[in-house]
Amino acid sequence: MTNSTEESKLEIVMFPWLAFGYLIPYMNLSNELAKRGHKISFLLPQNAEIRLQKLNLYPNLIKFHKLTIPHVDGLPYGAETTADVHRSLESLLATAMDELYDEIKSFLQNLKPHFIFFDFAYWIPDLAREIGGIKTLFYTVFCPAVACISFIRSPDKAIFMASTAAELVKPPPGYPSTTVVLHECEAKLLPFLFHEYGKGVTFYERLKKGLTRCNAIAMKSCREIEGNFCDYIATQFEKPVLYTGPVISVPKKEPLEEHGLSNWLEKFEPGFN
Template identity: 85%
Template sequence: MLKLDFKNSNHYPNLIKLHKLTIPHVDGLPYGAETTADIPTSLESLLATAFDELYDEIKSFLQNVKPHFIFFDFAYWIPDLAREIGGIKSLFYSVFSPAAASIQFVKSPDKTTFMASTAAELVKPPPDYPSTTVVLRESEAKLLSFLFHEYGKGVTFYERVKKGMTGCDAIGMRTCREIEGTFCDYIATHSEKSVLYTGPVLSEPKNESLEEHGVSNWLEKFEPRSVVFCAFGSQMILEKKQFQELVLGFELTELPFLLVVKPPEGTNSAEEALPEGFKERVQEKGLILDCWVPQWEILSHKSVGCFVTHCGYGSMWESLALCDCQLVLLPRPFEHTLIARLMEQQLKVGVEVEKDENDLFTKENLCKAVKCVMDKDSQIGHLVKENHKKWKELLSSPGFMSNYIDNFIQELHELLVEMT
C-alpha cells in the first residue's frame, strides 16, 4: 500500500499546517485502507461510507479553526456544514475534467435528471451542450449505470457529486479556459455557480533518477524517438485478457516498448500474466514493470517517441504540456473516454484506439493506432504532432500557469469580500 508523505512535501510549513484525520473502520473494508488505490472497485462504496463517518470530527475541527474556505469533492455534506457553522465558504474542487463533470447537468426534455437507462443524452447531447464530438458512444454511455449505484450509505455516486456542485458557494476546475472553457461555462450556467480556473497545476519536474529497475540503461539502447511508452496510472487494473491484447499489440508494432502497469486481475505480477512464449519473442525489445516509475522523466527521455496513455486527467496535462511524444489514447473509465475524445476530436493531438461494442480493444487496433502516429509518412501523425506542438507552446509559455493561479487567488479574495 502506497502512503504519501505530505509532511516532507510541504514546502511552506509556515503557511500550511497539516491536520491528521484517521478514517474509521467499516466492516468489509481492509484495515488501513485510505484511498481507492488501496482497494478494488467493488469496495469503494464502503470507503465512501467510512469517509462520511468523519463528519463529526471535521465539524469539530471547522468550529475550532473557522477557515475562510473549505475545499471538497466527494464530501457532499460540506456546504450544509459550512453554512451551519457560519462564516465559511465551500468550494467544490473537481477531481474530474469539466467534460465529465458536465454530465451531472445533462438533461433530456422529458426528464428532470439524467438517467443511465437512456444513454441517448450523451450519444446525442441537448442543443446547449458545448460539444458534439466530446461525447460517449451508445455502448460507452450504457456503462454509466455505476453513477446510480450506492456510493456510501444511502447516497449514489451521481447524488454525491450533484449535491456537492449545486450546494457549494463556487466550483474550482483544474483546467484553463483555452482548452475546456465551453464546458466550464455550461457547468456555470446549469449549476448557477461561479467556476474558478486554477490552470493545469503542474509541479516542476523533480529530475528523479531512471536508474532504478534498469530503465535508464534500457532506454539508452534505442534510437531517438523510437520507444513506445505505456502507463496506466496507479488505480487502473486490466483484465488478464486485455492485458495480453495490450502486450501482443506492442509486439505487432515491432517497436521497442516500455509498459508500466499494475498486475492484471487475478494475478500477483504482470510477468505471470504474459502470453506463452511472449517473453522469449520480444527479449530485450520490451520492458514490462508493475511498479511505480517517474513518468515525466521517462516521457522526456530522448529515446521515447510515443506515449500510450489511459487518459487520466493528470496524464493528459503532463502529455500536453511537458512532452513532445506522439500520443495514442487508450481510455478505460467513462471520464477517461471523454478526455480521449477531447484530445482526439477537439484538440486533435492524438489517436484513440478503436474498441468494440463491449468497450474492448484488440492487439490489431492498438498496433494500428501506434503505427498511425509513428510512421514517418503518416499524414495523421504529422497533424497530431503539429497540434501537440501548438498546445505545448501555449501551456509552457512563461507565466501561463502562474497567471491562472494568481487569478484564482484573486477570485477567492473577491468571494471573501462578499462575505463581509
Template identity: 80%
Template sequence: MADSIHSKLQIVMFPWLAFGHLIPFLCLSYELAKKGHRISFLLPKNAEIKLQNFNLCPNLITFHTLKIPHIHGLPYGAETTADVPRSLETLLATAMDELYDEIKSFLQNLKPHFVFFDFAHWVPEIATEIGGIKTLCYKIVCPATSAYSLIRSPEKSVFMASTAAEKVRPPPGYPSTTVVLHEHEAKLLEFLFQEYGKGVTIYERLTKGMTQCDAIALKTCREIEGTFGDYIATQFKKPVLYTGPVLPDPEKGPLEEHGLSNWLEKFKPGSVVFCAFGSQLILEKKQFQELVLGLELTGLPFLLVVKPPEGTKSVEEALPEGFKERVQEKGLILDCWVPQLKILTHESVGCFVSHCGYGSMWESLALCDCQLVLLPSANDQTLSARLMEQDLKVGVEVKKDENGWFSKESLCKAVKCVMDKDSQVGCLVKENHRKWKEVLSSTGFMSNYIDSFIQNLYELLVK
C-alpha cells in the same frame, strides 16, 4: 470577514480519499502557499506518510490526519482507494461520511475562510451551520464529464442513442458537437447512479456538493475547456473559477529508478514508445496480452508500466508464450511506480500511449513533445481522449469494438499513424501539440491563473 480581504487566506482542503484526488489538491495547496496563504490539509495517516515528501511548503501547508472509521466489510487499516478493490469503495465513502462530526468540530475551532472539497457533499451544510465559511467544490477531472453527466436526472442514467444507434446524443445545449460517447461508453456512466456510501449515489454526492457550495473551481484553463465551464455555471447557477492546470515542475536529474536512464539511452532520440495506465487500472488478461502484442507489432522499442492483470500475481506470468524471448532488450515492462514526467521528457521517448487520466492529459499536453496515442478505459478518460483527438487534434485514439475492446492491430495502427514520418495525421497532431504546448508553457500563463484565482477568492469573501 470583510476585514480579512487584505490579509492572507486560511484554507482547509478535504479531498476524496484517493491519491488521484489528494495529489491535485496538494499541488493547488502548494501554489496557494507560495503566495503566502495558509493551508490545513485533511488526509488519512497512511496518505500523510506517502505524501510528506510532496509537501514543498511545510511552514504553510499543515497536514491534519484523520482516523478513518472502520466499517464492517472494509479491510482493517483501509484508508484510501489504494487499499480496497473498486467494489468496496462504497464502504470507504461511508467511512468518510462518518467523519462529519470530526470535520465540523475542526472547522468550528479553526474558522477558516474557505473549505475546498469534492466528494464530501455535506461540507456546505456544516459551513452554513457554523457561519462565515465559504465552500468551493474543486473538480479535478475533465469538466466535459461534469457537463456531460452530472446535470442529468437519475432517471436518465444512460443517454438516448441516436437513430444511427452508434453515437449517443450529448445533453441539450452541450458545448461540443465532437466530444460524444458511443453507446457502450455511455453505459459506463451508470456507475454514477449506484450507491457510493450509505444511502447516497455518486450522482447525488457530486451534484449536491456543486449545488450547495459557494463556487465551483475547475482544474483547467478557459482556453481549452472554457465552454464546458460556462455550461456548468449556467446549469448550476454558480460562479465557476479556474485554477489553471496546476502542473508539477519537471523533475531534474537522471532517471535512476530501475536503471531506466541506461535503458532509454540505448535507443535513438524520439524512437521509444512509453505506455502507462496510472496507479489503479487493472486490465483483463486477454486485453493485457493484446496490449503487449500490439506494442511488439509496432517494431519500436517500448517501455510499459502496468499492474498485473486480473487473476494473476505478476505481469510476467500473464505474458503471451514466447513474448519475453522475442522482445528481449527492445521491450521493458514494469509493474511499479516510475517518475512519469521524467520519462516523458527523456529525449529517447517519442510516443506516449496514455489512459488519458486528467493529470496525464495535462502533463502530456503541456510538458512534453511526445506524439500522443489515446487509450482511455473509463468514462471521464474517454471524454478527455475525445477532447484531445477531436477538439484539440493533438493525438490519435485507439479504435475499439462495440464492446469497448481494442486489438493488437488497432493499437499498432494508432502508434504507426503518429510515429511514421510520412504520416499526414502524425504531422498534423504534432504541429497542433506544439502550438498548445507553446501557449501553456508561455511565461506567466500558469502563474496568472493562480493570481486570478486568488483574486476571485477574495471577491467571494465580500459577497
C-alpha cells in the same frame, strides 16, 4: 498590529476524496495558493502523509491534519485510500469518509477558515453554513468536458435507466459542443452513476449535492481551453466557476531514486527503438 498584507491572507482547508488521484491535484493547488502567502490546512489519511510530504513546497504554510479513517464492516483493517481496496469496496470507503463528519465539524469550528475546497464530501456545504463564515468550493479534478457530458446532466433515474445507449449519447440541452460527445460504448457505462457510493447515497447524488450546494465551483482548467464548457456548468448550477489552471507538480531536480525500473531501462543503448 498586523499590516494590511498580512490581514489579506486567507485560511484555507483542503478536503479531497481519499484517493491519490485527488489528493495530489489538491496538493498541487495548495502549493499555488501557499506561493501567494495563504495558509493551508490539508486534511488527509494518515498513510498518505509520507507521500504528500515530498510534494509540499511550503511546509511553513501548508500543514497536514491527519484523519483517522473509521473502520467500516467489509473494509480491510487499516484501509484509508482507494489504493488500499478493490474498486468494488470504494462505496464502503465513501461511507468511512462520511463518518468523519463529527471530526471535520470540530476541526472547522476550531479553525474557522475562510474557505474549504472539497469534492466527494457532499455534506460540507451544509456543515459550513451551520458553522457560519466559511465559503465552500467544489474543486473537481475532472476536466470540464468530462463533467459536462457525464455528471452535469440532470436525469430522472427511471428514464435514465430505461434509456438505450443510442439515446444517452444525445447531448443535453444547451451543451456547447458537437464534437466532444459520448460514444455508445461510453454511454453504456453511465448507469454506474446510480450505484450506491456510500451509505444511502449514489455516486451521482454525491456529486450533484456538492455541486448544487457549494458557493462556487473550481475547475482544473483555463478559459482559453475549456471556457465554453465551464460557462455551461456555470449556467446549469447558477454559480461562479473559477479556473485554477492546469496546476501540476514541480519537476524534481535531484536524481531519480534507485529502483528496478531505472535499472532495467539502463540495459538499453541510447536511441533503442
